[in-house]
Amino acid sequence: MNADATESGLRRLATAIRLRAVAMVAPQGFGYLGQALSAAEQYAAVYGAAYRPGTDRVVCSPGHYVIAAYAAAAETGLLDEAALASYGQNGSSLEAIGTERSPVPEYTCGSLGQGLSAAAGFALGDRLAGRGDVRTFAFLSDGELQEGQVWEAAMFAGHHRLSRLTVLLDANNSQVDGPVDSITTIEPVAAKWQAFGWDAADLDGHDVAAIATTLAAGARAARPQVLICRTSTRHGLACLPPDADGHFIRLPADLAEAAAAELRAELGRLAPETTGHD
Amino acid sequence: MTDLTRQGVLGPPYRTALKPYGRALVELARARPEVVCLSGDLTRQCEVDLFQEQFPGRFIHAGMAEANMIGVAGALARQGYMPFVHSFGVFTTRRPLDQIVNAVAYPRLPVRIVGFMPGVSSPGGPSHQAIEDIALMRAIPGMTVIDVADATETAQVVAAMADAPGPVYLRLKRGEIPVIFPGDHRLSLDRAQVLEWRGAEMDGGADTSSDVALLVSGMMVAPALAAARVLRAAGAVAVVVNIPVIKPLDTATVLAVATASTAVVTAENHTIIGGLGSAVAETLAEAGLGRPLRRVGLQDTFAEGARDAPYLFTKYGLTTQHLVDTAWSVLDRPGSSPRSPTLPADVGEYAPV
Numbered sequence: 076m077n078a079d080a081t082e083s084g085l086r087r088l089a090t091a092i093r094l095r096a097v098a099m100v101a102p103q104g105f106g107y108l109g110q111a112l113s114a115a116e117q118y119a120a121v122y123g124a125a126y127r128p129g130t131d132r133v134v135c136s137p138g139h140y141v142i143a144a145y146a147a148a149a150e151t152g153l154l155d156e157a158a159l160a161s162y163g164q165n166g167s168s169l170e171a172i173g174t175e176r177s178p179v180p181e182y183t184c185g186s187l188g189q190g191l192s193a194a195a196g197f198a199l200g201d202r203l204a205g206r207g208d209v210r211t212f213a214f215l216s217d218g219e220l221q222e223g224q225v226w227e228a229a230m231f232a233g234h235h236r237l238s239r240l241t242v243l244l245d246a247n248n249s250q251v252d253g254p255v256d257s258i259t260t261i262e263p264v265a266a267k268w269q270a271f272g273w274d275a276a277d278l279d280g281h282d283v284a285a286i287a288t289t290l291a292a293g294a295r296a297a298r299p300q301v302l303i304c305r306t307s308t309r310h311g312l313a314c315l316p317p318d319a320d321g322h323f324i325r326l327p328a329d330l331a332e333a334a335a336a337e338l339r340a341e342l343g344r345l346a347p348e349t350t351g352h353d
Numbered sequence: 354m355t356d357l358t359r360q361g362v363l364g365p366p367y368r369t370a371l372k373p374y375g376r377a378l379v380e381l382a383r384a385r386p387e388v389v390c391l392s393g394d395l396t397r398q399c400e401v402d403l404f405q406e407q408f409p410g411r412f413i414h415a416g417m418a419e420a421n422m423i424g425v426a427g428a429l430a431r432q433g434y435m436p437f438v439h440s441f442g443v444f445t446t447r448r449p450l451d452q453i454v455n456a457v458a459y460p461r462l463p464v465r466i467v468g469f470m471p472g473v474s475s476p477g478g479p480s481h482q483a484i485e486d487i488a489l490m491r492a493i494p495g496m497t498v499i500d501v502a503d504a505t506e507t508a509q510v511v512a513a514m515a516d517a518p519g520p521v522y523l524r525l526k527r528g529e530i531p532v533i534f535p536g537d538h539r540l541s542l543d544r545a546q547v548l549e550w551r552g553a554e555m556d557g558g559a560d561t562s563s564d565v566a567l568l569v570s571g572m573m574v575a576p577a578l579a580a581a582r583v584l585r586a587a588g589a590v591a592v593v594v595n596i597p598v599i600k601p602l603d604t605a606t607v608l609a610v611a612t613a614s615t616a617v618v619t620a621e622n623h624t625i626i627g628g629l630g631s632a633v634a635e636t637l638a639e640a641g642l643g644r645p646l647r648r649v650g651l652q653d654t655f656a657e658g659a660r661d662a663p664y665l666f667t668k669y670g671l672t673t674q675h676l677v678d679t680a681w682s683v684l685d686r687p688g689s690s691p692r693s694p695t696l697p698a699d700v701g702e703y704a705p706v
Contacts, residue, residue, distance in 0.1 A: 195425055
């Protein structure tokens with residue numbers, strides 16, 4: 076893996092994920108950029124510091140987030156970066172909503188609320204087969220908590236004490252119809268998972284070091300773990316208009332150019348020569 | 354002319370067997386360590402208490418959470434396991450349809466979905482009556498759909514379906530399962546079978562030409578055999594074809610039998626929309642084979658709760674007499690149709706209504 080698992084390395088990786096996502100969305104002028112912006116630190120922490128390719132498993136439950144997985148994989152040498160140019164194009168396997176032919180995650184699904192069942196199945200299967208070392212990382216989103224199947228799976232994983240299962244829940248308070256909390260009250264999120272037998276951490280989802288530290292601690296947990304990552308779909312891009320639709324951001328050419336410039340400048344500020352290794 | 358596969362049958366009343374499926378799954382699991390068993394809170398009802406006793410480490414309680422059960426099964430299949438998933442037919446098809454499509458069928462995973470209590474064999478009302486499960490499963494790309502007739506076929510279908518490509522849906526009668534086929538019967542997942550009584554030709558001759566072809570599956574095999582007997586006694590030759598695999602359909606046998614018949618009647622313990630009757634109609638139409646066709650089954654209606662299944666089979670048109678009446682009508686025979694005698698059955702025996 077090419078990633079630098081130091082805090083500054085992970086911050087660079089998160090910024091690079093955002094830049095890759097802008098480049099992937101720009102040709103069409105709109106797309107699932109908000110998902111990459113809110114989840115960049117989660118993908119950076121998993122792909123940069125926790126996930127062991129060939130050993131561990133990654134599930135991307137909301138298939139719209141697969142853009143972040145593609146970006147993280149390209150940055151860490153798991154995916155040819157040239158392939159990113161085909162994102163969302165006709166005939167491309169890098170479909171905008173992840174499918175069976177999508178590279179990178181072991182499993183992704185566009186029909187929301189189903190990924191945690193697959194992740195629990197992976198974790199259970201690994202245990203049945205005696206593969207006690209394998210971890211399964213499942214990326215979920217807060218809107219998905221409205222789907223009943225998530226709670227079926229949460230109860231199942233809690234009952235079976237699937238301690239090698241870790242959920243990264245992107246709590247960006249965004250869904251198609253508006254803020255999640257204006258559609259359905261999902262709080263208290265942490266207490267819900269705890270009540271289902273999970274260890275729950277509620278943290279700043281843009282603090283990549285905190286995510287990485289919590290993921291590392293999860294390797295020794297006795298129960299499944301959920302990281303409730305409080306995020307914004309506009310994080311890291313000051314140039315976005317305040318009313319940008321987090322689910323499906325419009326990114327005309329001039330805005331795409333401004334976004335790329337802003338992120339390149341940020342990468343420059345985070346460059347190892349200036350920040351040193353911490 | 355397509356070579357037809359012929360099979361002998363026993364006569365009613367049929368003796369019954371208990372848990373032929375559960376025993377067959379245990380047998381398969383002994384030979385195939387990748388077999389795992391999931392149950393949605395209907396373990397004894399789905400006969401997999403036998404599996405749980407023998408292989409507790411490979412038995413998974415999913416609880417009343419069918420969507421999650423299908424998702425877990427899909428992930429297990431991705432790891433090389435062969436999950437058999439169990440509940441009533443309504444709860445393994447209607448309820449987790451999107452999960453079956455996305456987590457199992459689209460990735461073409463070898464998940465075996467088993468749904469007990471087909472059609473109006475349940476007196477439990479519309480919530481428990483799987484009357485459109487075949488239609489739902491048949492519409493999914495790559496899904497094999499099986500509706501077996503008796504305990505002999507049930508005992509064989511488990512091993513047979515283990516090696517089918519992709520996902521399989523198997524619908525099974527619950528409880529006492531009639532033994533319609535003798536022990537030397539060989540279930541085929543590839544070929545529908547022309548049925549004949551032992552020692553007596555059913556089909557009117559080796560060329561299978563007949564007045565009416567009865568194309569049937571599952572619980573309608575026994576009434577079709579009884580109806581053929583009544584019709585023959587009244588001078589109408591009926592050939593009975595057992596079609597355990599609705600998809601992929603053995604279209605060659607369907608067309609060969611229909612070609613040699615004046616009319617075709619399908620019968621299924623299911624709505625007439627989207628199941629066997631529809632599959633046969635599509636086959637005949639695409640071949641340009643014009644034969645009067647009648648479909649016996651639920652006539653685009655929900656059924657209802659009741660005390661017993663025979664009442665529902667009678668009320669919703671799934672009896673031997675309904676088959677006789679339908680054949681008589683489609684053949685445009687004069688006069689009223691012959692009467693089907695009530696077939697006696699002692700406790701532990703089975704006879705069609």
